[in-house]
Amino acid sequence: MTTPLSRRAALKGLGAFGVAAALPTAARAATSDTPPTAADHHTVSAHTFAVGGATVTVIRDAGFVLPLSAVGTNVAPEAVTALLESHGLPTDGVPTDVSVLLIRAGEETVLVDTGTGGGDLMGTMRALGIAPEAVTRVAISHFHGDHIGGLAPGGTPAFPNASVHFPAPEMAFLDAAAGDNEGASAAKAALQSASNVQTYADGDELVPGFTAVAAHGHTPGHMAFVLASGEARLMIVSDAVAHPAAFFAHPEWLFGFDMDAQAATTRRQLLGRAADERVHLFASHMPFPGIGRVGRDGGGFRFTPAPYAA
Numbered sequence: 001m002t003t004p005l006s007r008r009a010a011l012k013g014l015g016a017f018g019v020a021a022a023l024p025t026a027a028r029a030a031t032s033d034t035p036p037t038a039a040d041h042h043t044v045s046a047h048t049f050a051v052g053g054a055t056v057t058v059i060r061d062a063g064f065v066l067p068l069s070a071v072g073t074n075v076a077p078e079a080v081t082a083l084l085e086s087h088g089l090p091t092d093g094v095p096t097d098v099s100v101l102l103i104r105a106g107e108e109t110v111l112v113d114t115g116t117g118g119g120d121l122m123g124t125m126r127a128l129g130i131a132p133e134a135v136t137r138v139a140i141s142h143f144h145g146d147h148i149g150g151l152a153p154g155g156t157p158a159f160p161n162a163s164v165h166f167p168a169p170e171m172a173f174l175d176a177a178a179g180d181n182e183g184a185s186a187a188k189a190a191l192q193s194a195s196n197v198q199t200y201a202d203g204d205e206l207v208p209g210f211t212a213v214a215a216h217g218h219t220p221g222h223m224a225f226v227l228a229s230g231e232a233r234l235m236i237v238s239d240a241v242a243h244p245a246a247f248f249a250h251p252e253w254l255f256g257f258d259m260d261a262q263a264a265t266t267r268r269q270l271l272g273r274a275a276d277e278r279v280h281l282f283a284s285h286m287p288f289p290g291i292g293r294v295g296r297d298g299g300g301f302r303f304t305p306a307p308y309a310a
């Protein structure tokens, strides 16, 4: 019998999500003899909408194709294939976007995660007329390279005027794991290169209306956020839900990069809250722009894309 652990271990060849596996298309092209294609050129994928008085922009930084096992390490591969087939999705890989959020509210410009460091984020910000110097805060959800890789690529802070907010429990993990864990070492180096790093914890309001919510399991200190403005709410679940078909219907399935089975409990709690409070939800790896509504459906949930009003 294949245990969840051994199947998860099989994914290890990819490295921590976004570290070894996260080479953006352009970087991959540069290391191969294959001529660049249209997909290797910079693309601008940005989607802007209002959450009350805040202006939120989703920016697509990169995309990967993950193995099928990434959307269910604790279930039979046939169950994953059957689910994908039932949604008309490819069964030879799982196309996965990497998106970040830019929130503008009052005097604050808050970037939620920084992408891979080699993707389209900086070019897209330039295209939108948003200078990196204008970012006042960077809120990092967890240490994986597809979320912190853009903080200080090459050791140079990408957002020189921003204070950087990193989860306190994740910092404790990095302190213990750096040296043994390539991703943790890289994250620690990025944080050391950035200036004005602060830690935050569950319930902390990083800026008015933008509050951290503990969502541990995917990583030891993984965080979600709630953006509230007037009556409007956007729940930002980071990597707690990473696929629109698999993890809404089956919150108990584990994502290939979930470090602990607690991720499943966290996922069910966050989705239940999003459904009961009827808020919009954003997740980093959903098909761009990854904004939608959540409803209860049998023992699980259902996602409906709803990107235009929050």
Ligand SMILES: [Zn+2]
Pocket (backbone or CB within 6 Å): 017, 018, 144, 146, 147, 239, 284, 285
């Ligand atoms: Zn991620």
